[in-house]
Amino acid sequence: LARCAVQPRHRPSRHNVEASDPLPQADDANYLADELPQLTHLSLLGGVQGTLFGGRLDLTSNSLQVIDITKASKMLTFDSLDCPALREIRCRDFSFYGNGLMPAPPRAGLQDGWGLGWWHSRYRDDLTEDDLNLPCAFAKVMRSGRSGSLVELPEQCAVIWEVDEHRGQAGLGSSAVWATPTTTVADFLSRVDSGQLYGVAAFPRFPETAV
């Protein structure tokens, strides 16, 4: 850590580049979003135990439309998103293996965290009528399981939390839940309750090559 701490953020690191050709950003994903002017779909892999565990994405792209981190590390989240064309963020569900963004409590003082967050039926009585009419806000996930600072999203951008497939198979969860910055808290809660399917056909996943 001491060795790493003295390194500048923009060092070339372990990439195969000449010392005279430093990376503009140290973070690979941020670097690629910056370097690829036509990139519309970015899907990060690596599994829950991947090296991006707890990492922060700081993406700037005019072309990026879809970010999928459902197969990336747990607790991978966003520092900021400057992607005006963004229309979809796919992340893991609200479990402790979650990543991406989480719905922020409508006001301070409400129960926070995964699994039994403010949206859980146990805590619904704490919500006022005003809370229910507020639009959803999105916060970065934190290691503590509580939501971090808010992340601004384009109005059309849907955040989709996908239920872990093993939980789905075990009957512990149903389908994906989604919300946009214009979704009201009341609508979001009804989707949580019904496990409403998101329009997968409207936003196709990464294409499978025909066998």
Added chain:
Amino acid sequence: MAVVLERGRGQKRHLDGKRAHVTRGLAGGWTVVSLEDGGSVKWRTGHWQEEGAEPPAAKKTASEPAAALILSLADDQLRDIARQLDTPSVCSYLCASQRFAALEAGSCFGECHLRDGLPSGYGVAKCKQLAFARFLAAKHAKLHSLHVDMGRGDVTVLRLLLQECDTRELTTAQIRVEGARYGQMTRCSGVVIDWSTVHLDQSNPADTLLAEVGSEVKVDTKATITGVLAQFCPALRTLSLIYQGGDAEDVPSLGAIKSLHRLEVNLGEVCRPTSPQTLTPQC
């Protein structure tokens, strides 16, 4: 039932033509046969000729009238048909037509799928994948899509493919790199691998084979997967690059593929600010 064995693969290839008796069936399409010169061996059910049965050519003609029809077509017509098929269908089609003369131009292959985990009968058989890759390279085949499953050491094959094939219109690539040293195309190519020394990274006959492939790779061809993709694939729009044993190794080359629209990849490096003043990159 007395049979004459045929279509043996790998280490059982030397048993082709030997007489045997079918003893008992096993699960999964296998049968135990007793060899006439002693011993027994597991053999693929049906990969034999019954003694006294009609000659194979006559039998095939009778049971596969479609194949006979295909054989009556001219080479140009065969090529036109093959151009419309995906790779597994092309392989089935070739099995039926048995007309490799039509492939001389090598132009009918727009796809290269060298995959693992497909059921028997689909895709290019593992034992033929390396030869197929070299065939495509030798013919400078014009590729539109590529799907390759390989081991760490098989990158040479991909380098040769991309170097030699016409990849100006290659738009889709899906590449999966196993953590293992050799992928299925090397493991099943007929070389004997000393598995006791593989983990020691000592030289194996498989390395000799790969070195032979590597001798055809030019010096200025990039060494990494992303490097060679950036070098030879100017129209690549969709890339899925799955590293099962790690993360993408040459991200700057990936950033050089400016035509990319869709990208699926393992990325490793991330820098985490733990306090406003201190950065602790986990690299």
